[in-house]
Amino acid sequence: MTLRPKPVIDAINQYYEEFPACAGRSIHSLSQKVDEAVYKARNTIKKFVNAKQDKEVIFLRNTTEGINLVANSFPFTRGDVILVSDKEHNSNLLPWQVVAKKKGLKLDVVNSNEDNTFSLDNFREKLSTYQGRVKMVAFGSTSNLDGVSIPTKAVVKAAHKAGSKVLFDAAQTAPHHELDVRATGADFVAFSGHKMLGPSGIGMLYGSEASLSHLNHYTVGGETIQDTTYYEATWEELPHRFEAGLQHYAGIIGLGAAASYLKKIGLKNIEKHEITLNKQLDEGIRSMPGATIIGPHDATQRGGITSFNLAGMEAHDVATMLSASKDIMIRSGAHCAHSWFNKHKLQGSARASLYLYNTEEEVATCVAELKEVAKLGKR
Numbered sequence: 424m425t426l427r428p429k430p431v432i433d434a435i436n437q438y439y440e441e442f443p444a445c446a447g448r449s450i451h452s453l454s455q456k457v458d459e460a461v462y463k464a465r466n467t468i469k470k471f472v473n474a475k476q477d478k479e480v481i482f483l484r485n486t487t488e489g490i491n492l493v494a495n496s497f498p499f500t501r502g503d504v505i506l507v508s509d510k511e512h513n514s515n516l517l518p519w520q521v522v523a524k525k526k527g528l529k530l531d532v533v534n535s536n537e538d539n540t541f542s543l544d545n546f547r548e549k550l551s552t553y554q555g556r557v558k559m560v561a562f563g564s565t566s567n568l569d570g571v572s573i574p575t576k577a578v579v580k581a582a583h584k585a586g587s588k589v590l591f592d593a594a595q596t597a598p599h600h601e602l603d604v605r606a607t608g609a610d611f612v613a614f615s616g617h618k619m620l621g622p623s624g625i626g627m628l629y630g631s632e633a634s635l636s637h638l639n640h641y642t643v644g645g646e647t648i649q650d651t652t653y654y655e656a657t658w659e660e661l662p663h664r665f666e667a668g669l670q671h672y673a674g675i676i677g678l679g680a681a682a683s684y685l686k687k688i689g690l691k692n693i694e695k696h697e698i699t700l701n702k703q704l705d706e707g708i709r710s711m712p713g714a715t716i717i718g719p720h721d722a723t724q725r726g727g728i729t730s731f732n733l734a735g736m737e738a739h740d741v742a743t744m745l746s747a748s749k750d751i752m753i754r755s756g757a758h759c760a761h762s763w764f765n766k767h768k769l770q771g772s773a774r775a776s777l778y779l780y781n782t783e784e785e786v787a788t789c790v791a792e793l794k795e796v797a798k799l800g801k802r
């Protein structure tokens with residue numbers, strides 16, 4: 424989760440203070456203001472991901488909900504194959520596990536290279552092994568474990584050639600790298616607001632019009648229909664067909680404000696800043712005897728993330744000490760990627776995530792403090 428800038432907080436407050444109504448139902452003026460604000464936010468997000476049409480942007484709670492929507496509503500048939508990587512966040516693993524068990528599908532895992540980078544060779548091999556049975560490829564486009572991004576265009580090209588749809592879990596891509604759904608050709612892309620300066624409890628699912636039209640219903644209720652009788656319903660058009668019930672309007676508006684804020688600064692600039700800081704952090708951690716870093720040796724391949732362990736120290740103790748001594752907030756544990764840690768027989772790691780508001784001074788403080796913490800582990 425990130426800090427939130429003033430324009431995002433102001434946009435949320437403005438909704439609650441000036442037009443706290445719902446969209447799409449009432450004709451009074453407050454409701455019309457919500458309609459306009461939601462329309463504007465959807466259009467902003469459309470541009471943020473370079474989608475073709477506003478209706479290809481579905482607002483929902485978070486990345487997890489977006490992936491569950493696709494997993495549960497995609498028209499799989501028995502024997503179809505779903506491919507994930509060996510580094511997936513639980514949110515891009517469990518929905519596929521569950522649907523595979525429920526519908527008699529095969530879930531298979533594409534192993535990464537030795538250095539934890541994506542293996543196109545392993546991926547292509549899996550596609551050819553299954554000879555047209557792979558119907559969904561679901562990969563995290565940037566890993567929350569080690570910050571590594573995957574070659575999205577090449578993945579989509581190979582998957583489409585093999586007759587499969589592609590979903591990218593972009594929870595860690597949207598905040599840190601430029602997202603261009605049309606350039607990559609992905610069928611579905613999901614991300615969350617709270618990792619990109621936006622509110623929590625709001626996220627989005629992109630789907631090309633053709634891909635979304637291919638899906639069955641997921642959650643249904645108010646907003647998803649044009650008309651009902653007791654026994655039948657006439658369904659709404661996209662995007663409302665998938666946005667059931669009253670929406671998180673403040674969240675949608677705040678997410679739009681966050682996307683505008685990021686665009687104004689420029690994702691390329693953010694990426695550059697994070698890499699500069701991450702190199703500094705990486706160098707500092709590597710200089711500590713017994714420190715290990717997860718992922719490729721070259722810090723520039725890991726965006727703004729350094730996931731590490733200090734010899735003789737529990738990751739949770741490292742995080743607790745940094746928080747108590749210098750107000751440095753890092754994550755520790757399995758980072759919702761338990762399957763990867765189980766495979767590698769590791770308990771977890773400490774993970775420092777850098778963002779646009781972090782500074783070289785902060786990294787220097789973090790490294791100095793980690794050096795003190797590392798001394799405790801060597802006793």
Ligand SMILES: Cc1ncc(COP(=O)(O)O)c(C=O)c1O
Pocket residue numbers: 485486487488512514515563565566567592594595615626759
């Ligand atoms: C790569 C990745 N995927 C999915 C998620 C799930 O995001 P959310 O909890 O917002 O649905 C996260 C968040 O930790 C993540 O880092």
